[in-house]
Amino acid sequence: MDEVFKALADASRRSLLDRLHARNGQTLNELCEGLAMTRQAVTKHLAILEQANLVSTFKHGREKLHYLNPVPIHQIGERWIRKFERAKLVALSELKRQLEKRDE
Amino acid sequence: MDEVFKALADASRRSLLDRLHARNGQTLNELCEGLAMTRQAVTKHLAILEQANLVSTFKHGREKLHYLNPVPIHQIGERWIRKFERAKLVALSELKRQLEKRDE
DNA sequence: AAAATAGGCAACCAAATGGTTGCATGTCAA
DNA sequence: TTGACATGCAACCATTTGGTTGCCTATTTT
Numbered sequence: 001m002d003e004v005f006k007a008l009a010d011a012s013r014r015s016l017l018d019r020l021h022a023r024n025g026q027t028l029n030e031l032c033e034g035l036a037m038t039r040q041a042v043t044k045h046l047a048i049l050e051q052a053n054l055v056s057t058f059k060h061g062r063e064k065l066h067y068l069n070p071v072p073i074h075q076i077g078e079r080w081i082r083k084f085e086r087a088k089l090v091a092l093s094e095l096k097r098q099l100e101k102r103d104e
Numbered sequence: 105m106d107e108v109f110k111a112l113a114d115a116s117r118r119s120l121l122d123r124l125h126a127r128n129g130q131t132l133n134e135l136c137e138g139l140a141m142t143r144q145a146v147t148k149h150l151a152i153l154e155q156a157n158l159v160s161t162f163k164h165g166r167e168k169l170h171y172l173n174p175v176p177i178h179q180i181g182e183r184w185i186r187k188f189e190r191a192k193l194v195a196l197s198e199l200k201r202q203l204e205k206r207d208e
Numbered sequence: 209a210a211a212a213t214a215g216g217c218a219a220c221c222a223a224a225t226g227g228t229t230g231c232a233t234g235t236c237a238a
Numbered sequence: 239t240t241g242a243c244a245t246g247c248a249a250c251c252a253t254t255t256g257g258t259t260g261c262c263t264a265t266t267t268t
Contacts, residue, residue, distance in 0.1 A: 002115050009113035010256080011106050014184075021188060028215065041257055043216075062214045062265040070188040077189070080118075081181040084125060084174040114226080133244065145227055147246075166235040166244045 001079075004072045007052035012037065013045045017054060020068040027063045105183070108176045111156035116141065117149045121158060124172040131167045 007013055012035075019031060032042050046066060049055040053072050058065045111117055116139075123135060136146050150170060153159040157176050162169045 005113050005115075005118070009109050011109075012256085014109070017188075029213090037256090038258065039215080040217090040259085044256075064215065068188075073185055073188045077181055077185040081177055081185065084121075084172075084177045085181070116226085131244075141226090142228065143245080144229085144247095148226075163245095168245065 001075075003052040004054065004076060007048050007054055008076075010045070010048075012041075013049055016042070016045055016049065017068060020055065020066060024067055025065045027065060031066060105179070107156040108158065108180060111152050111158055112177075112180075114149070114152075116145075117153055120146070120149055120153065121172060124159065124170060128171055129169045131169060135170060 016031060020026060028039065028043065028046070031046070032039050035042060046055060046057075050057060054069055056067050056069055058067070120135060124130060132143065132147065132150070135150070136143050139146060150159060150161075154161060158173055160171050160173055162171070
């Protein structure tokens with residue numbers, strides 16, 4: 001879980017995930033296109049995403065294909081964010097109560 | 105948005121949010137209790153959470169009260185995670201299709 | 209077989225991060 | 239008013255991070 005949060009902390013890595021979300025199964029070179037970064041920097045980012053299980057790779061000849069794995073992202077949503085959604089609802093209903101009280 | 109992801113990247117900070125979720129409005133000293141960290145380290149973490157708008161503070165005499173703001177967390181869920189949930193569904197239905205195909 | 213293409217490895221670097229210690233300030237209680 | 243308590247500020251430190259360059263290997267293509 002911690003690795004996933006760490007991996008998502010970087011904007012470049014999130015944009016790599018976005019790219020894979022737009023088109024899955026891209027090669028390293030394809031993922032490098034248009035980025036203001038060397039290929040090696042991208043390689044490192046992809047390694048971190050792979051480590052966090054957010055991306056899986058297949059070798060096909062001399063190319064390495066990258067696939068998005070949305071499961072950990074989903075888990076963050078389920079196991080972590082959901083918990084705080086409830087707090088938000090409590091805060092909202094509290095606010096509502098206060099506002100209604102004001103009109104009394 | 106980037107600040108929120110960065111703030112959530114650290115396990116100590118996430119556990120501070122957990123503590124506030126369990127009991128809102130704690131003082132700095134209360135939040136320090138039981139942690140293997142100096143008060144100053146906690147102060148820094150709280151500053152980062154505040155900067156990311158995940159925590160708001162009120163001064164009450166010599167005490168500083170900390171309140172959880174769940175809105176940015178909710179936004180991460182809405183604006184970011186939701187997008188990838190769809191990809192997961194696509195992946196699942198693809199898998200289902202493959203499995204069904206196998207039985208033909 | 210030679211050249212071009214796709215990617216991997218390792219050393220290096222500057223800046224950011226997470227933590228510390230020491231001291232200062234503001235506020236409450238005796 | 240004096241001491242205790244809650245917090246703030248600043249300098250410092252080691253490690254991690256995000257990036258680079260240079261070179262090597264493997265697979266195609268011509």
